[in-house]
Amino acid sequence: MKEIVVISGKGGTGKTSITAAFAILGGADIVVADCDVDAADMHLLLKPVVKKEEDFFSGYAAEIDQNKCISCGACASICRYHAISMEDGKYQVSGIDCEGCGYCYHVCPVEAINMVEQNVGKMYVSETKVGSIMVHARLRSGADNSGKLVARVKKEAKQIAQETGKEYVVVDGSPGIGCPVVASLSGADFVVLVTEPTVSGLHDLKRVSELVAKFHIPSGCIINKADLNHAVSKQIESFLSHNNIVHIGNLPYDEAFTKAMTIGQTIIEYQDEDLAALLKANWEQIKQLSTKERT
DSSP, X not given: OEEEEEEESSTTSXXXXXXXXXXHHHGGGEEEEEOOGGGOOXXXXXXXXXXXXXXXXXXXEEEXXXXXXXXXXXXXXXXXXXXXXXXXXXXXXXXXXXXXXXXXXXXXXXXXXXXXXXXXXXXXXXXXXXXXXXXXXXXXXXXXXXXXXXXXXXXXXXXXXXXXXXXXXXXXXXXXXSHHHHHHHTTOSEXXXXXXXXXXXXXXXXXXXXXXXHTTXXXXXXXXXXXXOHHHHHHHHHHHHHTTOEEEEEEOOOTXXXXXXXXXXXXXXXXXXXXXXXXXXXXXXXXXXXXXXXX
């Protein structure tokens, strides 16, 4: 079983649209994992029907037992996040401001503070419109620990792939270089970098490729909307060549991508044979690259 992770250095490159197209091409023979848990949107294109869901708990927050509290103020005085304040004659904890460090728990003289594990989101196992299994999640607004939720999604997807004998797990990772991206890359066999021919696109491609290199994972790059700026596209191709990153291919700018999205379809399903042919060729090349032994 091979794990292919699709990421981008910045948002708006078309990463999810391209990953969803690969998911359609893979059909029921793959497991899909949407690891962009902070802003998950692949479900809009794959139309998953939820078969299983579970709560995801991670991190802790302080809660004050008002029956034990003696209003000494020790907790409020040491909270560096200013998460504890007096309201209506009682000390209260702000769930938004509490970082779960537990300092207040340790200084309370009457043990009136409890550290409670937080429900920060949900994970789903679903069936997509092409019959594949999709593992995805939703992080609660304002919640942190998205990297841990990504790791949970990936673990579930790999387990399902192993149990059902699927050859590939296709992962839609988060944009950027933060903790969710690091979690997306862990254990990957091949990474697809999606970029666009803009100054910021090239800059962020360089950043994310440095991150991938630290994991020693082979990678390739798709330049989306490549014909919008031929000069920058050439700069990107030169960067790829000098850094041992496979140039998988270029996709032209085409409003068909947007039109397909507005009706809940991938470009593979939409009537655009030229783009579909390019993506099919990209997918076949990616599968071959992912099976090569690392050097």
